Amino acid sequence: MNKTIRDVAQRAGVAVSTVSLVINRKGRVSKETEQKVLKAIEELNYHPQRVARGLVTKRSGNLGFILSSDHFSQAEPFYTKIFLGTEFEARSHDYYILLTTIEKQTGSFAIPRFLLERNVDGVILAGTVPRKIIEYVGSRNLPLVLVDYSLSRGNFSAVLIDNVGGISQATQHLIDLGHRRIAFIGGDMSHPSMKERCQGFRQTMEENRLPVNAQSICCDQPLTGPAEGFAAANRLLAAKTKFTALVGANDAMAVGALRACRDQKLRIPEDIAITGFDDVETAITARPTLTTVQVPKEEMGALAVRHLVNIINGKATMGTKMIVPVKLVCRESTSCRVRETSE
Amino acid sequence: MNKTIRDVAQRAGVAVSTVSLVINRKGRVSKETEQKVLKAIEELNYHPQRVARGLVTKRSGNLGFILSSDHFSQAEPFYTKIFLGTEFEARSHDYYILLTTIEKQTGSFAIPRFLLERNVDGVILAGTVPRKIIEYVGSRNLPLVLVDYSLSRGNFSAVLIDNVGGISQATQHLIDLGHRRIAFIGGDMSHPSMKERCQGFRQTMEENRLPVNAQSICCDQPLTGPAEGFAAANRLLAAKTKFTALVGANDAMAVGALRACRDQKLRIPEDIAITGFDDVETAITARPTLTTVQVPKEEMGALAVRHLVNIINGKATMGTKMIVPVKLVCRESTSCRVRETSE
DNA sequence: TTGAAAGCGCTAACAC
DNA sequence: GTGTTAGCGCTTTCAA
Numbered sequence: 001m002n003k004t005i006r007d008v009a010q011r012a013g014v015a016v017s018t019v020s021l022v023i024n025r026k027g028r029v030s031k032e033t034e035q036k037v038l039k040a041i042e043e044l045n046y047h048p049q050r051v052a053r054g055l056v057t058k059r060s061g062n063l064g065f066i067l068s069s070d071h072f073s074q075a076e077p078f079y080t081k082i083f084l085g086t087e088f089e090a091r092s093h094d095y096y097i098l099l100t101t102i103e104k105q106t107g108s109f110a111i112p113r114f115l116l117e118r119n120v121d122g123v124i125l126a127g128t129v130p131r132k133i134i135e136y137v138g139s140r141n142l143p144l145v146l147v148d149y150s151l152s153r154g155n156f157s158a159v160l161i162d163n164v165g166g167i168s169q170a171t172q173h174l175i176d177l178g179h180r181r182i183a184f185i186g187g188d189m190s191h192p193s194m195k196e197r198c199q200g201f202r203q204t205m206e207e208n209r210l211p212v213n214a215q216s217i218c219c220d221q222p223l224t225g226p227a228e229g230f231a232a233a234n235r236l237l238a239a240k241t242k243f244t245a246l247v248g249a250n251d252a253m254a255v256g257a258l259r260a261c262r263d264q265k266l267r268i269p270e271d272i273a274i275t276g277f278d279d280v281e282t283a284i285t286a287r288p289t290l291t292t293v294q295v296p297k298e299e300m301g302a303l304a305v306r307h308l309v310n311i312i313n314g315k316a317t318m319g320t321k322m323i324v325p326v327k328l329v330c331r332e333s334t335s336c337r338v339r340e341t342s343e
Numbered sequence: 344m345n346k347t348i349r350d351v352a353q354r355a356g357v358a359v360s361t362v363s364l365v366i367n368r369k370g371r372v373s374k375e376t377e378q379k380v381l382k383a384i385e386e387l388n389y390h391p392q393r394v395a396r397g398l399v400t401k402r403s404g405n406l407g408f409i410l411s412s413d414h415f416s417q418a419e420p421f422y423t424k425i426f427l428g429t430e431f432e433a434r435s436h437d438y439y440i441l442l443t444t445i446e447k448q449t450g451s452f453a454i455p456r457f458l459l460e461r462n463v464d465g466v467i468l469a470g471t472v473p474r475k476i477i478e479y480v481g482s483r484n485l486p487l488v489l490v491d492y493s494l495s496r497g498n499f500s501a502v503l504i505d506n507v508g509g510i511s512q513a514t515q516h517l518i519d520l521g522h523r524r525i526a527f528i529g530g531d532m533s534h535p536s537m538k539e540r541c542q543g544f545r546q547t548m549e550e551n552r553l554p555v556n557a558q559s560i561c562c563d564q565p566l567t568g569p570a571e572g573f574a575a576a577n578r579l580l581a582a583k584t585k586f587t588a589l590v591g592a593n594d595a596m597a598v599g600a601l602r603a604c605r606d607q608k609l610r611i612p613e614d615i616a617i618t619g620f621d622d623v624e625t626a627i628t629a630r631p632t633l634t635t636v637q638v639p640k641e642e643m644g645a646l647a648v649r650h651l652v653n654i655i656n657g658k659a660t661m662g663t664k665m666i667v668p669v670k671l672v673c674r675e676s677t678s679c680r681v682r683e684t685s686e
Numbered sequence: 687t688t689g690a691a692a693g694c695g696c697t698a699a700c701a702c
Numbered sequence: 703g704t705g706t707t708a709g710c711g712c713t714t715t716c717a718a
Contacts, residue, residue: 002461004710004711004712005711005712005713006711014688014689015688015689015690016689016690016711016712016713017688017689017690017691017713017714017715018687018688018689020712020713020714021687021688021713021714023712023713024713026713026714028687028688029687029688030687030688033687033688047459047460048460048711048712049398049460049461049710049711049712050394050403050457050460050461050462051393051394051397051398051403051461051462051710051711051712052398052694052710052711052712052713053711053712053713054394054694054712055392055394055395055398055693055694055695055696055710055711055712055713056693056694056711056712056713056714057694057712057713058694060393060394061460061462062439072430072431080427084423087415087442088415091442091443091444094456096405096441096442096457096462097442098439099430099434099439099440100434101434113437114393114439116390117390117391117392117393117404118345118390118392118393118394119393119394119404119439281624281628284628285627285628347694347695347696348695348696348697349695357704357705358704358705358706359695359696359697359705359706360697360698360699360704360705360706360707361703361704361705363696363697363698364697364703364704366696367697369698371703371704372703372704373703373704376703376704391695391696392694392695392696394694394695394696395694395695395696395697395710396695396696396697397696397710398694398695398696398697398710398711398712399695399696399697399698399709399710400696400697400710401710
């Protein structure tokens with residue numbers, strides 16, 4: 001069992017280094033020696049051992065994927081889909097993905113083990129991630145691609161969502177349906193995507209010369225889950241300024257808002273139309289189903305891997321921003337033409 | 344940068360082997376030398392390099408996950424969920440998962456690269472997998488755990504679904520609703536789970552002294568997707584023997600059957616009640632939503648990893664069969680009490 | 687074009 | 703207890 005390069009060399013009647021040259025096609029080997037070696041490899045069913053090779057080449061053949069732990073769970077299909085996208089793509093480049101999550105709550109952001117052990121050739125970081133880790137990756141001189149996250153400082157490659165475009169589509173859709181008083185709920189403004197979605201809403205409203213004020217925007221939630229959507233929606237509903245439509249910064253918050261509205265006996269979409277963002281499962285399992293902005297999550301993961309591999313191979317340089325397009329998907333939560341209530 | 348064990352040894356004023364002993368807590372090191380070493384490690388921020396360690400210990404710190412490629416796609420959330428379950432669990436055991444898929448279509452089932460390169464310490468195999476690969480894993484002497492698959496020959500550990508129990512629950516549910524003429528559709532009888540589900544149906548019907556014959560069972564489809572469900576349902580609908588309920592071997596086929604029934608202007612569940620199996624997304628996005636048997640997919644993956652790690656550490660031996668429980672989830676596709684049509 | 691030999695960073699005998 | 707040393711299986715100078 002367990003053949004080594006020595007066995008091959010012996011069988012082929014050549015030196016170990018010659019076998020290595022053949023395996024790594026470094027050329028400079030005569031056709032006939034090459035044939036002898038190839039034959040021996042074939043007969044022995046030999047395959048070089050990854051770790052032995054890695055020890056000298058400093059290449060592990062792995063890519064690291066770092067995610068904050070609250071983003072990798074059943075409740076959070078968004079980043080999970082991105083991760084699966086990286087898995088798909090990685091295999092066609094002969095890389096394996098090592099996944100790790102980092103605990104956000106504990107102040108001490110432990111450096112992922114695969115970084116400490118020098119077990120990856122490049123890193124993908126998805127969502128909000130502590131600076132400390134980004135800096136560590138940098139200090140290791142590892143290629144890095146951010147996904148759905150960006151930093152103003154530093155020259156990072158990133159795969160980003162067209163957040164402004166998406167929110168604009170959603171808002172415009174509502175406007176086209178006849179809505180004039182539209183509110184927005186969001187949260188976690190430390191995340192660039194969230195900030196952009198909020199700004200995108202403002203912008204679209206202004207472009208349409210529609211009113212937007214403090215009472216129609218609620219973005220101060222620390223998180224962006226259903227509970228926060230519920231709270232934010234309730235806050236807006238309690239305010240004097242009435243609205244007929246609500247734009248959610250993501251599906252989770254939109255679904256929370258859905259519940260808040262139902263609790264107030266408001267019909268959706270008749271009394272209030274609602275849109276989400278992301279198009280995760282919850283958008284389609286919600287009742288009514290949620291009109292939302294579809295994000296190509298798997299594709300984002302694939303894109304990140306492709307770019308990362310290019311950086312590793314010197315075919316691309318860090319600093320590229322890739323913005324993926326999004327698409328509005330109309331479902332029940334807005335399907336109804338709004339009655340013009342001139343209150 | 345990049346400290347080695349030598350640097351630590353030098354700084355602590357001891358031999359490299361002593362540092363190694365400390366790192367691997369092999370004991371036999373005096374408290375004070377240990378302190379010196381620990382201090383040096385701390386100061387240099389040293390971490391042993393995975394591949395160097397792996398080269399000598401023959402341990403990679405990785406677990407391999409093998410899946411047939413048609414089982415790893417967006418259309419197939421079942422095994423994908425199992426995979427995510429392994430990812431969750433692996434991290435708490437300090438292992439990384441290397442995922443690979445094998446092409447079923449090509450006759451030549453290439454041996455996964457991580458096996459050839461000796462890059463995993465154990466293997467998880469999900470779904471139908473070529474014997475050749477199982478044999479190869481065996482020849483490598485690698486611990487192996489099968490998930491949703493089993494082989495009569497050989498002593499394999501496996502995480503299995505309570506298929507008979509699940510189908511029995513679904514069938515009994517229909518019987519309790521008043522159904523007497525119940526049909527079954529399945530496919531890919533080469534897969535043990537499919538075979539068991541079919542047998543489970545037969546068994547439950549017989550226990551209830553209800554008729555079951557060739558015209559009420561259609562299991563000869565080669566695959567188990569919606570298209571096959573559609574075809575199978577149409578076949579049964581065309582037969583003389585009428586039925587008021589249909590048990591699907593999985594959600595995908597049940598959804599195909601749903602479509603077939605709608606095409607024939609049959610109302611669900613009024614004219615025909617339908618059940619699925621697996622509880623994947625399609626069950627809840629279908630219209631009407633699908634009554635189905637919930638399978639703890641993530642838990643199955645986690646269980647597999649836990650057991651595999653135990654085998655690796657000598658705390659468990661291969662050959663254990665673990666059967667996970669399932670649970671019926673009632674939804675719209677059966678929610679209606681059937682009218683007793685005494686045709 | 688090929689071979690001999692020196693490591694890559696670590697563990698594990700085996701001395702002392 | 704601690705140090706010396708020989709590898710693990712490969713790549714990569716450097717000679718020949």
